[in-house]
Amino acid sequence: MTSANFHGGNHGAQIGYNYGSVTAEFRAHNNEDIDRICLQKLRCPDSLAVKTHLKETKDRLRRESFEWVLQDPQYRSWRNGNDVCLLWIKGGAGKGKTMMSIGLIEALSQEQDKTAVVTYFFCQNANNELNTLESVIKGLILRLVSQRGELKESLRSRWDPKNDRFSKDVSSWRALWDILWEMLDRCDCLRVYVMVDALDECQDSGITDFLRLIIRNGLDQPTKIKWLLTSRPLEAAERTLLAGHEQMQVSLELNSDYISQSVQTYISYKVNELNLRNRYGEALGRKLKTELFAKAEGTFLWVSLVCKRLEDIRADKALATIQDLPPGLHLFYDRILNQLREGQPDDVHNYMRLLKAMMLVYRPLKIEEVPSVTGLSSGDDTIKLLVNHCASFVRIQGNNIEFVHQSARDYLAGENGLAILDSYGRFEHYNIVLGCLSHLSEQLKVNLLDLPRPDTTKEFAKSLISERHNILLSSLDYATTFWVQHLQKVPLRAIAQSRSIDEGPVGSFLQNKLLEWLECFSLLDRFPKAVDSIKALQDMAKASI
Missing domain, CATH: 3.40.50.300 (P-loop containing nucleotide triphosphate hydrolases)
Structure with a gap:
């Protein structure tokens, strides 16, 4: 473990x-x-x-x-x-x-x-x-x-x-x-x-x-x-x-003097690390360090984000890349988001959908959870490529996708960032609800893991779960656990108009997949969350009436 x-x-x-x-x-x-x-x-x-x-x-x-x-x-x-x-x-x-x-x-x-x-x-x-x-x-x-x-x-x-x-x-x-x-x-x-x-x-x-x-x-x-x-x-x-x-x-x-000294040490460390990869040479390395320090404004994160971009930049373009980037995190994020908008329309739509979804979810997503939450194409390699294009905002750590820093999330939630994201199609909590329910309806079935006996103990069940089963459970994790919390963020008027609780998509799911959904909670070892979810649905149903 x-x-x-x-x-x-x-x-x-x-x-x-x-x-x-x-x-x-x-x-x-x-x-x-x-x-x-x-x-x-x-x-x-x-x-x-x-x-x-x-x-x-x-x-x-x-x-x-x-x-x-x-x-x-x-x-x-x-x-x-x-x-x-x-x-x-x-x-x-x-x-x-x-x-x-x-x-x-x-x-x-x-x-x-x-x-x-x-x-x-x-x-x-x-x-x-x-x-x-x-x-x-x-x-x-x-x-x-x-x-x-x-x-x-x-x-x-x-x-x-x-x-x-x-x-x-x-x-x-x-x-x-x-x-x-x-x-x-x-x-x-x-x-x-x-x-x-x-x-x-x-x-x-x-x-x-x-x-x-x-x-x-x-x-x-x-x-x-x-x-x-x-x-x-x-x-x-x-x-x-x-x-x-x-x-x-x-x-x-x-204590800006101490911070500046620390940032200068950090820059030297990062440039020396990049030099092993991109072979800058001593003279160019000194210029890069000087330019980074002049624009860093005592911010470790700015240095980290710029050096991340330099990883795939040729040595002869490195200095110009730094010079082209503005100082300060807000201006930096501005530049990067506008650069993302310059791609192919379908690609740009996917970038914006991923970033907006990451702002709405209740925890970092696993790679295999992204399709059910965002509606984007499945396939780990496709998702990884998508994240890499948005690397100044989100990153992959292990199997999880997370914001590089709280400041990146704050920028996207701000007036300028949010306006750009929404200009490529609004994506809200209700979209996540529908995506999760669609994925669960497609994947859930009675005896999801084909266990041989209904009274199988947890310890015995673990010995029977294959890697394929683990991947399946992992892909269902977020959708199972959090779709109700997203539904709670949907205005009651919108719920009533879509008849979500009793007759709409939610009602249909509960009528057809309730027991399978509860079983999935149990397999994920999250049954207390199931109790919380059922109570929340009851409260929303009463409120909508």
Whole structure:
């Protein structure tokens, strides 16, 4: 089982949750079993897996890019002092905050002993399993209990083994906060470092209240519990944080000299790497480094995107390519999107369809899921070629397609990007619903994997599932799990006009494929999601009436 798979499922599921189905056979009353069931029921995102994934998707972590922070007076006061409970690292898009967070997490983890522990979370706007306060707190809880097993008592004490459920509410972020704070308070370490990266990507209306709780509770134990947050400039943080001497800020913009030095080091690394491939020679290599540094404006991401484009550019065209590209991420994205529009009409339509779909989906797509969501031609090679043409916005990592950076998604969601995408045909949530239902209707059947007995156990079933079956399940994953969530985004008036719930495409699907759909949930090890989906459909049906 790799870190990129869900615990409890092995069908190439997206990084995020760590859970498995809980059935009667696992019900037990000893502490070890109850602890395991509590975590399975809580469905915590695995921050360690996310950190590993981020390191794989970005360039090799270089200590020079964040080492200056270790010597920063504000950081040292937070790290070593007894009065500062919170440090906020603030900087614009592409300034290297996430890689800095990874570096600081690993630096603190290397230094820690039995007297300290590090827990952390990485918010990701494009993944709805990683962009809520509920997810943040669950992820912090999982990292804590994985290092300090005795803290599982805070979950166990809330579990009702007789009824196989939590005896107290754990569904809201505020209820989860009480559990987290109880764990932090009970932890017998002298220091607990709590780090949340990219807080601005958390799509939750409770951010301000969350920050107030951090400060209010943090003031009680500033020596023991140390919070570190990173984000782009965030209005809620500006209003709430830095109100007293117990909180400090490191602004990347105010440390532009350090950032410039780090970017210069990064440019040298990237050009030297490209030189092995494109054979620039010493003189051209120096010119490329100079031109990149002059236009980078202290932004790692700009350098990364430009160097990605240089991979397939001949050496004699490399300098002119850099000179032709504008500085700044927004202008860069403008140029690239307009260049995409210059292709063949059918190709351009496909580029725009893919990008618009990526903006609407609830998590990064696997390559084999793209046809069911977008309606584009199937075939892995076709999809890969399509993604490669849009490489400044999206990329393939492993088997997943994801945005190269949150700033790329933000640009496409902006006025200019959205106008260009929509000019090639509107593509909305309802289009995804229809595509998913069409794909499921075509593929689903009774006993989808041709298992020999209806009471086949999960363990025995796994031994029978072939590679072909795994590919089939993987292609059905997104459509099965998320079409109802897309339907929830469709205005009720549009649902009523299309008779979607009772007589339209949705009604037809439910009448003909309901049991097969539920079976697919079970095979994907996602049956709790099936319950949520059925309830959502019931609520929408009542509302439409």
